[in-house]
Amino acid sequence: MNLDLNGLLTFWARRWDDILELLGEHLTVVTLSLVIALVIGVGVGMLVWDKPMHRSLVIAAAGVALTIPSLALLALLLPIFGLGWTPTVIALVMYSLLPIVRNTVVGLREVPPAIMESALGMGMTPFTVLLRVQLPMAWPIILTGVRVAAQLTIGVAAIAAYVAGPGLGQFIFQGLSSLGSKNALNFALTGTLGVVFLALVVDAAFVGITRITTSRGLRA
Amino acid sequence: MPKQPNTALLQISGKTSGALIELNSVTKQYPNQPVAAVENFSVTVQPGELIMLVGPSGCGKTTTMKMINRIIEPTSGSISIDGRDVLSLNPSELRRHIGYVIQQIGLFPHMTIAENIGVVPKLLGWSKEKTNDRVDELLTTVGLEPGDFALRYPKQLSGGQQQRVGVARALAADPPVMLMDEPFGATDPITREKLQAEFLRLQASMGKTIIFVTHDFDEAVRLGDRIAVLSNRSRIEQFDTPANILTNPANDYVSSFIGLGTAIKRLVLIPVTEARLGPASAAPASATTVRTTDSLRDALDSLVLTGLPALAVLDEHNQGVGSISVDRISAVLGAEVPTLGSEA
Numbered sequence: 001m002n003l004d005l006n007g008l009l010t011f012w013a014r015r016w017d018d019i020l021e022l023l024g025e026h027l028t029v030v031t032l033s034l035v036i037a038l039v040i041g042v043g044v045g046m047l048v049w050d051k052p053m054h055r056s057l058v059i060a061a062a063g064v065a066l067t068i069p070s071l072a073l074l075a076l077l078l079p080i081f082g083l084g085w086t087p088t089v090i091a092l093v094m095y096s097l098l099p100i101v102r103n104t105v106v107g108l109r110e111v112p113p114a115i116m117e118s119a120l121g122m123g124m125t126p127f128t129v130l131l132r133v134q135l136p137m138a139w140p141i142i143l144t145g146v147r148v149a150a151q152l153t154i155g156v157a158a159i160a161a162y163v164a165g166p167g168l169g170q171f172i173f174q175g176l177s178s179l180g181s182k183n184a185l186n187f188a189l190t191g192t193l194g195v196v197f198l199a200l201v202v203d204a205a206f207v208g209i210t211r212i213t214t215s216r217g218l219r220a
Numbered sequence: 221m222p223k224q225p226n227t228a229l230l231q232i233s234g235k236t237s238g239a240l241i242e243l244n245s246v247t248k249q250y251p252n253q254p255v256a257a258v259e260n261f262s263v264t265v266q267p268g269e270l271i272m273l274v275g276p277s278g279c280g281k282t283t284t285m286k287m288i289n290r291i292i293e294p295t296s297g298s299i300s301i302d303g304r305d306v307l308s309l310n311p312s313e314l315r316r317h318i319g320y321v322i323q324q325i326g327l328f329p330h331m332t333i334a335e336n337i338g339v340v341p342k343l344l345g346w347s348k349e350k351t352n353d354r355v356d357e358l359l360t361t362v363g364l365e366p367g368d369f370a371l372r373y374p375k376q377l378s379g380g381q382q383q384r385v386g387v388a389r390a391l392a393a394d395p396p397v398m399l400m401d402e403p404f405g406a407t408d409p410i411t412r413e414k415l416q417a418e419f420l421r422l423q424a425s426m427g428k429t430i431i432f433v434t435h436d437f438d439e440a441v442r443l444g445d446r447i448a449v450l451s452n453r454s455r456i457e458q459f460d461t462p463a464n465i466l467t468n469p470a471n472d473y474v475s476s477f478i479g480l481g482t483a484i485k486r487l488v489l490i491p492v493t494e495a496r497l498g499p500a501s502a503a504p505a506s507a508t509t510v511r512t513t514d515s516l517r518d519a520l521d522s523l524v525l526t527g528l529p530a531l532a533v534l535d536e537h538n539q540g541v542g543s544i545s546v547d548r549i550s551a552v553l554g555a556e557v558p559t560l561g562s563e564a
Contacts (some may be wrong), residue, residue, distance in 0.1 A: 063285075091354055097295040112324070114322060114324035114325070115326045115327075115328060115329075117322060117326060118293060118320065118322055119326070119328070120312075120315070121289060121291055121315055121320035121322070121399075122315060122316070122320060122340050122341060122343070122380055123311065123313065123314070123315035123316030123317075124339070124343065133328055134506045135328055135439075136330045137328075144283045197465075212494065215330035215331070215371060215373075217329045217331065217332070217375060218329055
């Protein structure tokens with residue numbers, strides 16, 4: 001089986017609307033999962049950051065979730081949640097939690113004691129300190145966690161086609177299941193290149209997001 | 221919206237200068253520690269007084285101060301501000317009426333200077349205009365041009381400028397009480413001296429009740445109305461005015477803490493005008509002169525530097541009012557300083 005560049009270009013020209021749609025789906029499912037994981041992860045991080053026991057438990061649990069092979073996790077979710085978007089999003093959220101929770105905890109704990117003390121000494125309640133001092137100061141670190149999660153989930157999302165999930169994985173699986181046919185390699189290659197392309201674009205986007213959402217006083 | 225503070229808090233927050241602070245048999249015992257960090261500490265601070273807690277590291281002076289705004293909770297004893305029991309108030313609401321400055325300053329790096337100063341006003345529910353006006357006023361008070369500094373971030377300021385903002389932030393809601401924990405300790409000697417002078421000028425116009433912690437006895441002499449010299453477990457070895465402590469140290473511990481050169485330290489407290497000045501003609505022509513607003517320490521410094529027998533003393537209109545010499549400085553201190561010559 002040889003790579004036919006002309007064939008690949010023709011394939012792209014014919015199916016560019018399908019490719020764009022799958023790219024869009026892939027991006028959407030990853031974004032949706034990251035937003036959900038961000039809310040859960042930061043929320044959990046805020047609850048456990050100052051409780052050593054809970055903190056270790058949560059991080060260990062999120063770590064375990066990450067070690068489950070993606071194919072196995074999807075297979076486990078299948079009987080409960082069926083096919084399509086639901087098991088995909090749940091799996092991606094589970095994979096995203098570890099970097100987000102861990103970075104939230106690290107970020108909240110990294111605020112220097114002197115700043116914590118002056119915040120309390122000025123009459124902020126512990127919750128106000130968390131919301132107005134610790135969270136904004138931890139934000140760049142939390143975003144780094146989200147960025148790692150994004151890279152992770154863009155890859156994992158490709159596997160989600162196994163449970164009829166959305167995204168570029170559909171092309172990859174279609175190619176793999178029709179090996180030998182004329183367009184098999186084109187399908188698999190397009191899916192794979194699409195994932196790599198998306199990963200690069202999203203990573204670049206995070207540079208901009210970090211810049212825009214971080215206080216000027218915190219930038220190096 | 222912030223809750224309406226209770227009446228006790230209103231009583232404290234109603235005034236902007238001077239409140240009476242009383243600590244009665246205050247003790248802090250940490251669990252699993254054989255001895256108390258602070259034991260049976262009692263002190264009464266008059267309204268508008270600047271009290272220095274001075275002692276070596278680990279003597280419990282900072283712990284003592286931090287119990288007043290309940291950053292550290294006392295194990296036993298009572299603390300009151302203007303007769304109101306501090307320990308019965310909501311700690312967060314209480315702290316909004318006590319200015320707090322620490323050595324590491326603790327400015328919030330993600331907030332502008334204006335936002336940093338506006339933290340307590342915001343917590344108290346002030347309007348935006350009122351807060352902004354107050355921020356501008358305070359920046360001007362501490363010698364930072366509001367137009368230039370309000371929108372900067374802490375990292376864009378020098379250490380001395382940051383500490384000025386720290387003081388401005390503590391003053392934001394015009395609290396009657398200020399707690400200061402070695403606020404100038406981390407600055408270089410020149411900046412520190414400048415900040416101390418500005419601080420004294422500020423306090424002269426504000427009349428806050430201030431508890432100021434330092435390990436630097438010279439700073440205590442320079443700034444304090446009264447000094448509490450502390451030894452281990454925050455035990456008060458002597459509590460008196462700087463002049464009285466320098467003249468009559470209560471015991472060997474106090475003497476050793478004051479260290480050498482008590483005569484020179486006392487000179488800091490005495491203005492040049494206290495001396496019986498010699499005739500203006502006694503001073504040889506020199507570019508170096510002494511001002512009537514200077515201390516005798518400044519005068520002695522200039523005398524030693526120039527090596528001249530006497531220097532002219534000028535008033536605020538640059539008019540010569542007399543001359544000062546080493547023996548005239550000695551005369552002010554009386555006969556108790558036979559070693560002045562060798563110490564200078």
